[in-house]
Amino acid sequence: MSxxxxxxxxxxxxxxxxxxxxxxxxxxxxDYPTPxxxxxxxxxxGILTFCLITQIVTGLVLAMxxxxxxxxxxxSVEHIMRDVNYxxxxxxxxxxxxxxxxxxxxxxxxxxxxxxxxxxxxxxxxIIGIIIYLLMMAAAFMGYVLPWGQMSFWGATVITNLFSAIxxxxxxxxxxxxxxxxxxNPTLTRFFTLHYLIPFLILxxxxxxxxxxHVPGNNNPIGIDVKKPSKDTVPFHPYIVIKDAFALLMxxxxxxxxxxxxxxxxxxxxxxxxxxxxxxxxxxxxxxxxLPFYAILRSVPDKLMGVIAMxxxxxxxxxxxxxxxxxxxxxxxxxxxxxxxxxxxxxxxILGYVGAMPAEGLYLLIARVATAYxxxxxxxxxxxxxxxxxxxxxxxxxTEPILGGSSNLAAARDDSRLEKLK
Amino acid sequence: MKKFLNLFFYIIFxxxxxxxxxxxxxxxxxxxxWSFKGLFGKFDRAALQRGYHVYTExxxxxxxxxxxxxxxxxxxGGPEFTEAEAKAIAASFEVTDxxxxxxxxxxxxxxxxxxFVMPYENVKAAQAANGGAYPPDMSVLVKARGxxxxxxxxxxxxxxxxxxxxxxxDGVYYNKYMYGNKIKMANQLxxxxxxxxxxxxxxxxxxxxxxxxxxxxAAEPHLESRHKMGFKAIVYLIILTILVYFxxxxxWSRIETKV
Numbered sequence: 001m002s003x004x005x006x007x008x009x010x011x012x013x014x015x016x017x018x019x020x021x022x023x024x025x026x027x028x029x030x031d032y033p034t035p036x037x038x039x040x041x042x043x044x045x046g047i048l049t050f051c052l053i054t055q056i057v058t059g060l061v062l063a064m065x066x067x068x069x070x071x072x073x074x075x076s077v078e079h080i081m082r083d084v085n086y087x088x089x090x091x092x093x094x095x096x097x098x099x100x101x102x103x104x105x106x107x108x109x110x111x112x113x114x115x116x117x118x119x120x121x122x123x124x125x126x127i128i129g130i131i132i133y134l135l136m137m138a139a140a141f142m143g144y145v146l147p148w149g150q151m152s153f154w155g156a157t158v159i160t161n162l163f164s165a166i167x168x169x170x171x172x173x174x175x176x177x178x179x180x181x182x183x184x185n186p187t188l189t190r191f192f193t194l195h196y197l198i199p200f201l202i203l204x205x206x207x208x209x210x211x212x213x214h215v216p217g218n219n220n221p222i223g224i225d226v227k228k229p230s231k232d233t234v235p236f237h238p239y240i241v242i243k244d245a246f247a248l249l250m251x252x253x254x255x256x257x258x259x260x261x262x263x264x265x266x267x268x269x270x271x272x273x274x275x276x277x278x279x280x281x282x283x284x285x286x287x288x289x290x291l292p293f294y295a296i297l298r299s300v301p302d303k304l305m306g307v308i309a310m311x312x313x314x315x316x317x318x319x320x321x322x323x324x325x326x327x328x329x330x331x332x333x334x335x336x337x338x339x340x341x342x343x344x345x346x347x348x349x350i351l352g353y354v355g356a357m358p359a360e361g362l363y364l365l366i367a368r369v370a371t372a373y374x375x376x377x378x379x380x381x382x383x384x385x386x387x388x389x390x391x392x393x394x395x396x397x398x399t400e401p402i403l404g405g406s407s408n409l410a411a412a413r414d415d416s417r418l419e420k421l422k
Numbered sequence: 423m424k425k426f427l428n429l430f431f432y433i434i435f436x437x438x439x440x441x442x443x444x445x446x447x448x449x450x451x452x453x454x455x456w457s458f459k460g461l462f463g464k465f466d467r468a469a470l471q472r473g474y475h476v477y478t479e480x481x482x483x484x485x486x487x488x489x490x491x492x493x494x495x496x497x498x499g500g501p502e503f504t505e506a507e508a509k510a511i512a513a514s515f516e517v518t519d520x521x522x523x524x525x526x527x528x529x530x531x532x533x534x535x536x537x538f539v540m541p542y543e544n545v546k547a548a549q550a551a552n553g554g555a556y557p558p559d560m561s562v563l564v565k566a567r568g569x570x571x572x573x574x575x576x577x578x579x580x581x582x583x584x585x586x587x588x589x590x591x592d593g594v595y596y597n598k599y600m601y602g603n604k605i606k607m608a609n610q611l612x613x614x615x616x617x618x619x620x621x622x623x624x625x626x627x628x629x630x631x632x633x634x635x636x637x638x639x640a641a642e643p644h645l646e647s648r649h650k651m652g653f654k655a656i657v658y659l660i661i662l663t664i665l666v667y668f669x670x671x672x673x674w675s676r677i678e679t680k681v
Contacts, residue, residue, distance in 0.1 A: 036677065075489075082494075088644045089651070242666065253656060253659050257652075259652070260656070261461065269567055269568045272565040272566035282601070
């Protein structure tokens with residue numbers, strides 16, 4: 001991986017490193033040449049790692065006190081909130097941590113979309129990322145079921161019932177998933193098991209994600225290939241480490257604000273009512289981070305087609321490196337794509353909004369238009385855009401933008417945008 | 423840096439818009455100057471003690487509070503009755519214990535470690551006694567309702583005669599803040615219903631405020647330490663962020679690119 005051979009200084013170091021090259025790995029990670037023009041949107045990779053570790057650590061502590069049983073789960077959560085030392089803190093960090101995790105992952109994904117980080121030679125990094133995102137959704141959904149409140153129960157009922165849309169075997173699959181004929185204790189215990197398992201799968205995939213990243217190296221705001229190491233790069237430590245640390249601290253301030261001052265604002269009040277199979281809540285809504293997909297699901301009148309649309313909305317992302325036909329990575333040099341990008345951002349936000357609203361009247365109409373546009377963006381606009389768009393000239397390096405006199409060169413430079421803002 | 427602040431505010435903005443997405447049907451609730459809101463929000467001890475008084479005299483005949491124990495009444499950050507007072511309160515309730523060495527169940531006065539005594543044996547009994555409606559457990563009630571404290575506070579004062587055209591069945595009452603406006607709980611509060619030991623005038627508004635404060639504490643017993651710790655944590659993080667920012671500037675000044 002490293003361009004030069006690393007030789008430890010001490011004899012013991014040499015002896016150890018010959019047998020297990022951990023020191024070479026550590027050296028690679030510190031020296032790893034990183035483009036020096038990475039902006040703050042690139043700090044979310046580190047932030048996401050922090051989120052994952054936070055969820056695993058707080059989750060371990062919660063699992064020591066939580067009881068995965070339909071009759072005791074709700075009580076055990078209240079026990080954590082009241083009688084476990086700092087249990088309220090651990091639980092609020094874990095619950096809000098899920099939201100923070102998704103907030104960060106959405107920024108991370110949309111950064112990729114803007115700067116074309118999914119394009120060759122980074123397709124594998126991108127696809128691993130999509131799998132991580134899928135697993136995150138599964139983990140978050142099952143985690144939301146564990147407190148066994150009303151939204152837990154009915155959310156689980158709605159989502160698992162989606163599988164009944166599969167022709168012929170659907171009903172059988174749902175019964176198999178539930179471990180019975182309705183969402184009940186067997187469902188809760190298996191969800192707990194899987195909720196405990198998935199984060200470690202994610203952790204493994206994160207290692208692969210970073211490994212795959214370290215082969216071609218980071219993309220960067222101007223989306224060009226940089227020579228490594230060169231004047232265009234800085235060693236990961238201390239330059240990127242300190243910048244990531246600064247961004248992480250800013251993120252933690254927002255995180256802390258939620259945990260300490262509005263810990264329940266992102267959850268649904270109904271989840272503080274113990275699960276009751278006989279009473280259906282007025283509106284069953286998933287957590288905010290799943291709302292865009294929920295809106296897509298509900299915008300299709302047919303159940304099976306709705307499920308297919310919802311899953312396609314996620315899986316279409318995996319095909320993105322091939323749907324986007326443009327050779328230019330960064331939207332900085334793609335004036336048309338840049339506009340469609342922001343329309344897509346607005347489209348997803350609108351889907352999220354209507355996902356929280358009842359599926360009727362105007363909301364349903366908006367959801368349908370937004371769903372159609374979502375697919376239009378990926379299936380029609382992106383492939384055509386690559387051929388039709390007149391892109392701006394791209395500089396050859398970060399430090400020495402050649403192609404003299406081109407006005408877009410200024411835009412490529414980190415600091416020049418600052419000047420414009422002043 | 424400016425760019426980063428933009429990003430920061432963008433995030434805050436986009437988050438602050440989220441909760442509004444959940445407020446599908448908005449009702450203007452009554453509100454009051456809750457002492458426990460804000461960065462340094464604390465419970466008003468006297469209000470908590472009065473609130474417990476209202477709960478135990480009025481609500482507790484139908485509503486349980488199964489997650490609270492009598493010891494909580496003496497706990498820091500709560501009503502902070504003295505231990506002797508809390509013991510006396512507990513002792514005024516009878517609980518069933520056992521079986522004893524003869525295999526018999528017996529009753530004894532409650533101790534600090536006992537949970538609040540429940541008004542009914544089980545949910546079915548509660549429903550039978552209340553025309554089919556189960557009076558919800560009040561331990562986390564404030565967090566289990568969309569409007570939170572304002573909702574409970576409004577509901578208690580929201581009883582009025584039904585508007586023309588609405589007919590109510592027997593045992594159903596009109597409340598302008600209730601979801602669907604129909605509620606199976608009759609108006610419970612009236613001016614001077616109870617007598618506060620601290621001489622506060624027991625108006626409907628006062629009792630609503632006190633008992634809602636008490637319910638807020640019941641749902642969030644660690645609210646005060648949460649606020650205290652939160653302030654310290656955020657100040658700590660801000661100082662650390664500033665220090666790291668200057669270190670970053672220093673480190674990046676070795677190369678010409680700005681951060």
